[in-house]
Amino acid sequence: MQPWIIGAAILACLLLALGIAARFLPPHAELPSRSSRSMGGRATLTVGARYSRRIDSLAAQVQGIFERLEQELSAYRPDSAISLLAEKAGVSSVALSEDSWRLLNLALRFDELSDGASDVTVAPLVRLWGFGGGPSLTGIPSEETIRERLSLVDSRRVILKDRTAFLPVKGMAVDLGAIAKGYAVDRAFDLCRSAGAEDFLIDLSGNIRVSGRPQWRKNWQIGVRDPFDRPNLIGTIILRSGLALATSGNYERFVEVMGQRYSHIINPRTGLPATGTAGVTVLCEDATTADGLSTSLFVVGLKGCGKLLQKAPRADVLIVPDKYPIEVWLTRGFAEVFVPIPQLASAVRILPPPLT
Ligand code: AMP
Ligand code: MG
Numbered sequence: 001m002q003p004w005i006i007g008a009a010i011l012a013c014l015l016l017a018l019g020i021a022a023r024f025l026p027p028h029a030e031l032p033s034r035s036s037r038s039m040g041g042r043a044t045l046t047v048g049a050r051y052s053r054r055i056d057s058l059a060a061q062v063q064g065i066f067e068r069l070e071q072e073l074s075a076y077r078p079d080s081a082i083s084l085l086a087e088k089a090g091v092s093s094v095a096l097s098e099d100s101w102r103l104l105n106l107a108l109r110f111d112e113l114s115d116g117a118s119d120v121t122v123a124p125l126v127r128l129w130g131f132g133g134g135p136s137l138t139g140i141p142s143e144e145t146i147r148e149r150l151s152l153v154d155s156r157r158v159i160l161k162d163r164t165a166f167l168p169v170k171g172m173a174v175d176l177g178a179i180a181k182g183y184a185v186d187r188a189f190d191l192c193r194s195a196g197a198e199d200f201l202i203d204l205s206g207n208i209r210v211s212g213r214p215q216w217r218k219n220w221q222i223g224v225r226d227p228f229d230r231p232n233l234i235g236t237i238i239l240r241s242g243l244a245l246a247t248s249g250n251y252e253r254f255v256e257v258m259g260q261r262y263s264h265i266i267n268p269r270t271g272l273p274a275t276g277t278a279g280v281t282v283l284c285e286d287a288t289t290a291d292g293l294s295t296s297l298f299v300v301g302l303k304g305c306g307k308l309l310q311k312a313p314r315a316d317v318l319i320v321p322d323k324y325p326i327e328v329w330l331t332r333g334f335a336e337v338f339v340p341i342p343q344l345a346s347a348v349r350i351l352p353p354p355l356t
Contacts, residue, residue, distance in 0.1 A: 028046055028201070028214050028220070028221075031046050031047065031048065031049060031214055031215075032046070032047055032049070032051070032052040032055045033045060033046035033047070033055070034055055034056065034059035036059075036063055038063060038066035038067070038070065038184075038204060039066050039069065039070045039074070039180065039181055039184060039204060039205070040070075040074075040076070040205075041181070041204060041205030041206075042203075042204075042205060043062070043063070043066055043202075043203070043204045043205075044201075044202075044203045045058060045059045045062050045188075045192075045200065045201075045202055045203075046200065046201040046203075046214075047197065047199060047200045047201075048198070048199025048200065048212060048213070048214055048215050049214075049215040050199065050215065051197055051199060051200065054195075054197065058192055058195060058197060058200070061191055061192075061195065062188040062191065062192065062202065065184060065187050065188050065191060066184050066188070066204065068099075069099060069180065069183070069184045069187070072097050072099055072100050073099070073100060073103065073176050073180045075123060075132055075133060075173065075174075075175055075176075075177075076132075076133045081094060081095075081096050081097060081100045082100065082173075082174055082175075082176060085165055085167060085173070085174055086123070086167070086172070086173035086174070088166075088167075089167035089168075089169060089170050089171060089172045089173065090167070090168065090169050090170030090171075090172070091170070092166070093159070093161070093164040093165060093166035094164060094165055094166070095163060095164050096163055096164065096165055098163075099183075099187075100176075101160075101163045101165075102183075103176055103179065103180060103183050104120065104158070104160070104165060104174065104176070105160065106179060106183070106288060106292065107120040107155070107174075107176055107178065107179055107292070108120060108155055108158065108160075110178070110179065110292040110293070110295075110296060111155040111156075113296070113308070113311055113312060114296035114299070114300065114308055116154075116155075116268055116269065117267070117268070117269075117296045117299040117300045117304065117308070118178055118268075118292065118295050118296040118299065119153055119154070119155045119268040120155045120158070120174045120175065120176065120178070121152070121153050121154060121155045121157070121158065121167070121172055121173065121174055121175075122153055122175055122266055122268050123172075123173035123174055123175035124149040124152045124153060124171060124172070124173060125146075125149045125150070125153060125266045125268070125271055126175050126177075126264070126266055127173075128141050128145065128146070128149050128271075129141070129255065129262060129264075129266060129273055130255045130262075131255070131264045132175055132177065136255075137255050137257055137262075138257075139257060140257060146271040146272070147271070149271060150268075150271045152169060152171045152172045152173075153172075153268050153271075155174075157169070157172070158174070178265075178291065178292060178295035178296075179288055179291045179292040179295070180291075181204045181205055181207040181246075181287075181291055182207045182244070182246055182286075182287040182288040182289070182290055182291025182292065183287070183288045183291070184204055184207075185202050185204050185207045185208070185209050185244065185287035185288075185291075186209065186244070186286050186287045186288050188202050188204075189202060189209045189211065189287070192211065193211060197211070198211060198212040199211060199212035199213055199214065199215070200212065201214075201220050206246065206247045207244075207245075207246045207287050207290070207291050208222060208239075208244065208245045208246070208287070209242075209243070209244040209245075209286070209287045210239045210241060210242070210243060210244075211241055211242060212241050213241065218238075219238045219239055219240060219241075220238075220239045221236050221237065221238055221239070222236065222237045222239055222245060223235075223236050223237075224236070224237060224247070224281055224318065224338075225247070225249070225251075225279070226326075227249050227250065227251050227278035227279035227320050227322075228251075228278065228324075228326060230251055233341060234320070234326075234328060234340060234341060234344055235328075235338050235339050235340035235341055235344065236338070236339045237281075237283065237334075237337050237338050237339075238337045238338075238339070239283075239337070240337075242285065243283060243284070243285065244283070244284060244285065244286050244287035244289070244290045245281060245282070245283050245287075245290055246281070246282050246287065246290035246291040246293075246294040247279060247280065247281045247282075247294060248265060248279070248280050248294040248295050248297070248298040249278065249279040249280075249298075250263040250265075250274075250277065250278055250279070250298075250322065251278070251279070263275075263298075265295060265298050265299060267299050268299075274298055274299045274301075275322065276301040276302070276303075276321060276322055277297075277298050277299075277301045277302070277319065277320070277321060277322055278320045278321065278322040279318075279319070279320045280294050280297045280298045280317065280318070280319050280320075281294065281317070281318040282294045282297065282315050282316070282317050282318075283315065283316040283317070283318075283333070283334055283337070284313065284314060284315035284316065285313075285314070289312075289313050289315065290315070293308075293312055293313075293315055293317075296308060297317060297319065301319070301321065302319055302321050302329060305317060305319060305351065306351070309331070309351075316330075316331045316332075316333035316334040316337075317329075317330070317331050317334060317351060318330050318331075318334050318338065319351070325347065326344065326347050327347050327349055328340060328344060328347050328348045328349070329348075329349045329350075329351045330348060330349070330350060330351055331350075331351045332350060332351075334351075335348070335350060
């Protein structure tokens, strides 16, 4: 047989094996893991085999962190500091816990960095479009209603002082949904590390951070979902210890009105659900930054990502625009750790695209 035929056959087998393997990653099914409902999603802690006897105790402590943060940060809970902030808007300032204070400050930093593509006071618009505990959407909101809500959205107006916050206009409210899960993952990561665990993976609704490595593999591997065909993957990322990953997608939460899909991420400039992006995955040193950036990048899309990434903390990004046929845009650093499924190898492009 010709050597090139043998070579091609070996390559075909390798690609096939990679495709099959990718489809089954995560969850590192061979490792001990515990899952629960947390912060409106699914939380999973997976540990390296040598920690199997400690998994229940670690999972209980991680769950404790998520529950405490949900109590403080959720706009769905009437007794949370965030709900109280909205209740007292235009009336008085509200004392914040250490975590809500830190998180609100972090959120404001992302808002500034993204020139308002993310805005922590976007809550009245989020609710208008049927998310964040708002009434279900029965039709498209009128331009006038959108304009009214837009007048309540501007995080530069939030007044912070001595661990208190004040929303100056009645009707204003904050929504920490863009970064709260990433922040929670970082707190859980710190807890596991200080409890002496080295090999673990925390996944809170796609906000992921890893430490060490699974026992039998060199590094943790995470599958990136196909935004157009959810159960399938577009590829696999190999994650170095300590790194974090977050994904914002228009398939995660959306409402449908008259056959049209509206995403849960709102463009604070237009008051309309953000369009043009199907999915964004961010890879960086901590989960809070990954989460914050993924939401802002979803809003600015492929066109605005170059400018935002120049100002942002070091991060690598994968963006799938909302168009057919599928294109997968990656920064160089992302390309180094991402293995696309063989069918998509020719759809991969390197970021940043030319600024337009
Ligand atoms: P993520 O899934 O991390 O991208 O966060 C999406 C969540 O952030 C939504 O469900 C809202 O709670 C909130 N959100 C939506 N649009 C924005 C925005 N433009 N800026 C900040 N938070 C937003
Ligand atoms: Mg986010």
